[in-house]
Amino acid sequence: MSQPPPLRVRFDDPDCADGAVQPFRVGDKWTGVVLRCLEDGAARRFGELRAALPRVTPKVLTETLRSMERSGFLTRTAYEENPPRVEYALTALGRSLLGPLDTACAWARAHGAEIGDARAAHADDRPVA
Amino acid sequence: MSQPPPLRVRFDDPDCADGAVQPFRVGDKWTGVVLRCLEDGAARRFGELRAALPRVTPKVLTETLRSMERSGFLTRTAYEENPPRVEYALTALGRSLLGPLDTACAWARAHGAEIGDARAAHADDRPVA
DNA sequence: CGGAATCCACTGCGATACTG
């Protein structure tokens, strides 16, 4: 496991109705991994992303990419050729997410075992009362 | 809006089957806000948390607290009195989450408007093809 | 006071199959 685990991070604000901010949510299940696939700044084709993420079905990958595009995290460029070619690349906004993502991944790597232990310890808790 | 928006952050690893790591997931909808309520290290009673989080129903608050307890983020202390009293307080592990949470919140505050703009701009996109 | 029990709606997301 030399690769850092492909950790997922979500940023959402479910609570904005209390404040004045717009509902705000970023990060579906595969957003983080897609971000990592594109982190070097190079454009990648749909098929390359599929190959890199074999466990993501094309439907879900498309949904993820479209959602990230709508939020301004990446650009989608379709070349009108045959066979078709579509390329995805991070925007500056998308790249700005890599920092927080790394922070979260570092935390998870540092404390993941501890959490696992805690959960294991509580596994044989009888409902106390 | 002097208060920072109570941002939610999730850390999950949906992709662990690829690697050698245990499935790992942290952060349901209200975990972040509960963490913030307890960030000063003081213990708080169930009712205090309820009052601070009026939009969370008691059922969901209980679920959140139990889940955080199982993961080792906080301790639950029940005093056998009448009327009953139960106090929740962060553990060191729970406190260690505050850093990444702050990082994420800072990012969200810095770029939230940008995301909103991008989404608004894409709102009147006709499905291109 | 601090929950538990029950019911239910939504939607994320996976499987499968088909297409310009």
Place this chain on the structure above:
DNA sequence: CAGTATCGCAGTGGATTCCG
């Protein structure tokens, strides 16, 4: 190649009601 169309389930989390 780069998707779309359909289906369906399981998990989240909200509303409501009741309990020791």
